[in-house]
Amino acid sequence: MLAILKEKKGPGVTLKEVPVSETPKGEVKVKVIYASICGTDVGIYDWTPWVAEKLTPPIIIGHEVVGEIIEINGQAPRLKKGDIVSSETHIFDNTCYQCRINNRHICENVQFFGYGRNGGFSEYATIPIHTTWKNDSRIPLEAMSVQEPLGNSVNVITKAGVAGKKVLIMGLGPTGLCAGMVAKVYGASEVVGLNRREYRRKLAKQIGFDRVLETLPEKEYGTFDVVCEMSGNIDTIQIALNAARIAGKIIAFGTPKKNVEFDWGVLINKEITIESVFGRRIWETWYQTSDLLISGKIDLRKIITHRFKLAEFEKAMGVMKSGECGKIMLIP
Ligand SMILES: [Zn+2]
Ligand SMILES: [Zn+2]
Structure with a gap:
């Protein structure tokens, strides 16, 4: 599959064919439908000190995604094949002090989807079951990727x-x-x-x-x-x-x-x-966000200004850096 990788420390990324990975225990595999570029991805591209601290290459980058579940490896009572899901970026461990007092988004051992581990700027991605969010089908598909x-x-x-x-x-x-x-x-x-x-x-x-x-x-x-x-x-x-x-x-x-x-x-x-504020409250914010999108009170398509194929990532990053854009979508 085609993927955008941070292959080594330093600026830039690599566009490359890589094997589709096995679905690890406790994760789902999705076929990525849309991904969107975040300011953090620009930091990853430029290799800012904040990123250098958190990212150990090589990994597939990208954390704003929507995809269809094609495989589940483990117990996932709320999920099934064919579900259209997104990933919470902050992968919490569910065991530390902050997780236990309902502050999972600021987990003491937080890992980041797409910059602490493999993400979703690729044709297929795997997401931990416990950070997978099942989307309501009334939400426009593109908007599902832009929920972060x-x-x-x-x-x-x-x-x-x-x-x-x-x-x-x-x-x-x-x-x-x-x-x-x-x-x-x-x-x-x-x-x-x-x-x-x-x-x-x-x-x-x-x-x-x-x-x-x-x-x-x-x-x-x-x-x-x-x-x-x-x-x-x-x-x-x-x-x-x-x-x-x-x-x-x-x-x-x-x-x-x-x-x-x-x-x-x-x-x-x-x-x-x-x-x-460091991210979204898990899962309260997701429910609030869903309500805004389902009711149509907010239409995220209004801020989507560009769409590129995944293979055109460098071009998309150029537009992103120019600042002459709203949200930029990638289509694997
Ligand atoms: Zn982000
Ligand atoms: Zn925790």
């Missing part, structure tokens, strides 16, 4: 508590775009998006953001009840602190590539609360 950015934003917006609040979304990549859509559905009074790229601002406006800004003008400092930092840019943290109202809340989601400097005094003087 939506789920992450559902978790961000739920934690923020946005009903009746003025919300700033910093960074309008797929997760930021999803966060804006979720904030509107969850009753935010105003959702403002911030991004340097015109392409992303246009897309945000199309999908329902009330306003979009290239930079935050000083007159808007101290006016946002909730600020969601989804960009991971090192210079946006100070802007987030400036943007937040006194006693406002900041949700940290984007992971900066370098250490960040900011004015600690602003945080204290404004009595700002900062909370962070």
Whole structure:
């Protein structure tokens, strides 16, 4: 089968024919129908320090997938052949302290599908039974692959508590775009998006953001009840602190590539609360995400802007890096 591999440490990936692996005990094998490229995959491609810490080559990359189960090796009472499933990215061990207190997404021994072990940028993939999510057939097939950015934003917006609040979304990549859509559905009074790229601002406006800004003008400092930092840019943290109202809340989601400097005094003087989000709550967020997709309150196809064959991965990565895109789909 064709697969995208991180064959060795360092930048780049390899497109290669590899044998279809056996289905390990406790896993299902799926025929991948769609996969989508995530910001993390760009980090994997570029070999950022964060990735270098977590990824030991060689592995098949890719963690946002939807596929059809063709084989089950083990007890899986909730699954059967032919089911259309997605994978939770955070593979939890179900035994550590955090797992036992219902924090499986921040498992102490978490492994990552597609960067800690083989993922799904390939024609076939295997997924642990306990991290396999069976999709509701009413959800559009392409959207099933894009549940990670939506789920992450559902978790961000739920934690923020946005009903009746003025919300700033910093960074309008797929997760930021999803966060804006979720904030509107969850009753935010105003959702403002911030991004340097015109392409992303246009897309945000199309999908329902009330306003979009290239930079935050000083007159808007101290006016946002909730600020969601989804960009991971090192210079946006100070802007987030400036943007937040006194006693406002900041949700940290984007992971900066370098250490960040900011004015600690602003945080204290404004009595700002900062909370962070690392992925989706398992499985609460998945149920919330499903409800949004089944009801049609959110249509993820609105943020899908490009589709490529798996063999065109390099081209897809080029578009991804240009920033002139929303979500990019791969078709094995
Ligand atoms: Zn991801
Ligand atoms: Zn655990």
